[in-house]
Amino acid sequence: MQRRTFLTGTAALAGAALAAQTPLAFGQAKLETRKVAIAVGGKNLFYYLPLTIAERRNYFKDEGLDVEISDFAGGSQALKAAVGGSADVVSGAFEHTLLLQAQHQMFREFVLQGRAPQIVLAVSKKTMPNYKSIADLKGKKIGVTAPGSSTSIMASFVLAKGGLTAKDVSFIGVGAGAGAVAAMESGQIDALANLDPVMTKLERAGQIRVISDTRTLADTHNVFGGDMPAGCLYASQSFIDKNPNTTQALTNAMVRALKWLQTASDNDVANTVPESYLLGDRALYLAAWAHVKPAISPDGLMPADGPATSLRTLQAFDATVQGKPIDLSKTWTNDFVKQALATVKA
Template sequence: MSHQPIISRRTFAGGTALAAAALALPALRAQTKLEKNKIALAVGGKAAFYYLPLTISEQLGYFKAEGLDVEISDFAGGARALQAVVGGSADVCSGAYEHTINLQSKNQMFQAFVLQGRAPQIAFGVSTKNMPNFKSVAELKGKKIGVSAPGSSTNMMANLVLSRAGLKPGDVSFIGVGTAAGALAALRSGQIDALSNTDPVMTMLEQKGEVKIISDTRTLKGTIDVFGGPMPAACLYAPTEFIQKNPNTCQALANAIVHGLKWLQTAGPGDIIKTVPESYLLGDRGLYLASFNKVRESISPDGIIPDDGVKTALKALASFDPAIKPDKIDLSKTYTNAFARRAKEKFKA
C-alpha cells in the first residue's frame, strides 16, 4: 500500500522547511559537535500512547534533523528495556521515570533528562468474564494479573493498588503480556483475571465491557487520586556517566522529543493516524482515536520534569517496596531539566 498521497500540506511545508534548515545546518553543527551521533535506544511497548512522543519524533524525522541516527529496539516492557541499557546493548532508555529511583536504591546512577508523559496513563481493570461479581481488591488474592512485563511501571501500579487493599506482590501471580495485541488476547481468552496496562489496550477492553476499571491514571485528576500528586511517567533516561560524557548528544535527543511534544500540542486525530504505523491502531481506528483523546492531557507539553512529581514517585515506590528507603535516595540526582529547558526555549514549547 503506497503512502504517497497522504502527505498533507502541513507535512509538505514541514519538509521544505527541513530542507531549508538542512542547508543552514552545517554552520550550527560546527558549534555543537555531537559526541556520538549513532544512538541505540531501548523502549518497552513502543506502540502504547505512553511512548507516543518518541514515535512522533522518530516518524517526523526530528532525530535526523538534530543530526542523530537513532536505532530503536522495542521490548515487551520497561523492565526489559532497562536491562538492555544496564547490560550495555543500548545507550538510552525511553521508560518510566521511577526506574531511576529503583536503580539508585541499588547504587546504579541513572538520570532522566526529558519528560514525555506527565501521568502514567496506566489503568487497572478486572476481567468481567473471569470475575463477573467482583466487589473488592482483596478478591484478587491468588489470581493472575497481566502486566506489560514483570518489574515494569504497569507492575508497580498493580502493586500499589494491591498494597492499599492489604495484599503483597507475592499474593498474586504477575504475567507479562506486553502492551498490544498480546495483552488483549490474554484477557479475552481468560488466561488472566485482571490487567494493569496502558492505552490503547485498556480503552479497547473498557469500551467493549471486557474489563471493569478499578484504578485509573490516564488523566491528571485520576493520577492525583491514585498517587496523591503529579507523577512523571515516560521519559528518556540514561546512565549519569553517559549524560556527562555526551552532553551535546543528550541535548539533541531532548530537542527531538520536545519538538515532537510541540507538534502534539496542536495535532488533530487525523494527523496522529497518518503519522503512527498502521499496526499501532490494533485494527480499530475509532477506538484508537477515542483512547488518544482520553490520554491527550497526560502528554507533557514541554519535556520539563516536575519537581513535586519526583517526590510523589518516591513516596509511591516506598509504600510497597521495603527495599526503597526514602532518606537514602537523593532525588536531585535522578533527573535534570537542563536539556529540556534549552529545548523548550528553542522550540517555544
C-alpha cells in the same frame, strides 16, 4: 573597501567562533556521537507516543542523530538493556531511575514524555464477575506488560493501598498489544494493568471493569496523591557526562515532538504512527488518544513535586527502596529541556 571587507570577515569569524563555543545550542553544538541506541518497552502505547513522533517525523535525523530504537515487551526489559550496555538511553518510566539508584546505579531523566502514567488496572468480567474490592484479587493472575515494569509498579501500589502485596498475586507478562488483549479475552488472566489503546479496546468490548485509572491528571492525583511523572528519556549519568551535546540533541527532538502533539489534529497523529498501532480500529485509537492526550507532557519539564511522589509510591510497597537514602536531585534534570525550549521550534 579593504578595511570594510576585513571587518566584515572578522565579524563573521567571531560569530562562527562564538557559535562553536556556545554549548548545547540547537543545530550548532558538535555531537559526541551520532549513533544512539534507545530501548523502549511497548512502543505502540500512547505512553511512548512522543518517541514515535520524533522518530517518524525525522526530528532525530534533523538533529544529526542516527537513532536505533529497540522495542521490548516491557519497561523492565528495556532497563536491563541499558544496564547491560546494549542501549544508551531508555524511553521508560521515571521510577526506574529511583530503583536503579537504590542499587547504586546512577541514571538520570533528562526529558519527560508523560505527566500521568496512563496505566489502568481492570478486572475480567469473565473470571471475576462478582468483584467487590482489592481483597478479591488475592491468589489471582494479573497481566502486566512485563514483571517489574511500570504497569506492575502501579498494580503493586494499588494492591498495597488495599491491604495486599505483590506476593498475594501472580504477575503475568502479556506485553502491550494484541497479546494483552488476547490474554484477557481468553480468560488466561483475572485482571490486567496496561495502557491505551489496549485498555479502551477491552473496555469498549465489555471485557473488563476498571478499578483504578491514571489516564488523566485528576485520576492520577486521586491514585498517587500528587503529580506522578511517567514516560521519559533517561540514561546513565556517565553517558550524559560524556555526551552532553548528544543528550541535548535527543532532548531537542523530543521537545519538538511534544510541541507538535499539542497542535496536531487527532487524524494527524493517527496518520503518523504505524498502522499496527491502531489495533485494527482507527476510530477506537482516535477515541483513546482524545482521552489520554492531557497526560502527555506539553513541554518535557519535570514537575517540581513529581520525583517525591514517585519515591513515596515505591516506598509504599517496594523493599528495594524502603529505608534507602535516595537522592532525588540526582535522578532528574530540567537543564536540557530548558535549553531546548529556548531554541527549538515545532
